[in-house]
Amino acid sequence: MDIRTGLLSAVEATILVFAALFPIVNPLGSAAIFINLTGAIHPHVQRILARKVALFSFFLLIGSLLFGAKVLSFFGVSIYAVQIGGGLVVAATGWSLLNQTVAGATTRSPTDRDILANAFYPYTLPITVGPGSISVAVTLGAHVPTEVHANSIFSPVVLIASLVGIVAICFLIYICYRYADAAHRFLGATGTSVLMRLSSFILLCIGVQIVATGVRAYLETIKRL
Secondary structure: OOHHHHHHHHHHHHHHHHHHHHHHHOHHHHHHHHHHHHOOOOHHHHHHHHHHHHHHHHHHHHHHHHHHHHHHHHHOOOHHHHHHHHHHHHHHHHHHHHOOOHHHHOOOOOOHHHHHHOHHHHHHHHHHOOHHHHHHHHHHHHHHHHHOOOOOOOOHHHHHHHHHHHHHHHHHHHHHHHOHHHHHHHHHHHHHHHHHHHHHHHHHHHHHHHHHHHHHHHHHHHHOO
């Protein structure tokens, strides 16, 4: 593979990773849910929390993409099983958030320490990177090498493309979460509520789509038996 071909393959793989993860991670919609859960917090705390969530998201996504398929294979779990299970969880989360009252989400006022302690759960998993995102990352790890005609997920082209694509997603997560409070003030309570409802509905639809994809893959597997 010459340099030009390798560069084109890397760009193609980067776009594939970013385009596949962006709709399911949905940083803007997740930020609306995020600010509804945290409420008004000090900018310094919000900056630290955004950085933690972005960092945790990076490790979850890159770990799922690089090693997810091998871990599933070790436990005898198929990708379509992850898609069905993850899709159900995503759909249930979307339904729960869709029916959640704003007042119910902001009645208690957690301390800064409580907020930072919850950086991984629930702000990263499952609010930002949920089962749907993980299942998509695992699927990418299985299919990206084939798409760019690489030998494995650890080939330089695929590895660099995966890192760049996921770093771009996590950078957007940081920006959206870092300035979520400013966006909340700009949109107002009504605008933020509308955005959260729309994001929750999209999350519900994404969950249903992931389940449908997993069921279709499962049925195709049965037909081949």
